[in-house]
Amino acid sequence: MxxxxxxxxxxxxxxxxxxxxxxxxxxxxxxxxxxxxxxxxxxxxxKNSIVYKIQLYNGNETDAYKIKLNFNAKYPEYTIKIIYKSPEWKTQVGNFNTRLEADRVLNIIKGKFSGAIVLEDKI
CATH class of the missing domain: 1.20.5 (Single alpha-helices involved in coiled-coils or other helix-helix interfaces)
Structure with a gap:
């Protein structure tokens, strides 16, 4: 063929x-x-990582430091910072990797710090 x-x-x-x-x-x-x-x-x-923080207080400087001392006495295992963002002082706990982790800590401290809220922040 x-x-x-x-x-x-x-x-x-x-x-x-x-x-x-x-x-x-x-x-x-x-x-x-x-x-x-x-x-x-x-x-x-x-890297723009998102972390979660628990804000305990937002107001004047004196009260922010009082809340920090009070929190450290009750929960020394968590890191706490005072941040100034004009015109207010903020008392914030930790850098949590997940919202779930922050919510778990919030549930622990909510009884002593009823006004605490979870915030999302970029670092």
């Missing part, structure tokens, strides 16, 4: 087309993988 020149030419053309398509798709996949790696590197350098 002989193959006509037209069929042979068509088969060669089809094979070449498929090989070019395959090379192009591999090239595109490599570009996509490269972009994903660049994005990962960027995210590591420019």
């Amino acid at each position: 002989t193959i006509s020149p037209k069929k042979l030419l068509f088969t060669v053309f089809l094979a070449l087309l498929l090989s070019f398509t395959n090379l192009y798709s591999q090239s595109e996949n490599e570009k996509i993988d490269n972009l994903i790696e660049q994005k990962r590197a960027f995210n590591k350098k420019n």
Whole structure:
């Protein structure tokens, strides 16, 4: 059985087309993988992590420090900070990684500090 020149030419053309398509798709996949790696590197350098804090007080400086001392006496295992954001002083507890963790601590301290709330913050 002989193959006509037209069929042979068509088969060669089809094979070449498929090989070019395959090379192009591999090239595109490599570009996509490269972009994903660049994005990962960027995210590591420019980390904007969200943390959760419990705010115990928002008001004047004297009361903020009183609440800090009172909290430290009752719950020394948690870190507490006084932050000044004009025009008020804030007494805040911890940097919790998850909202669930912050809510658990809030439930523990809610009896002594009824006005406490969980806030989301970027670091």
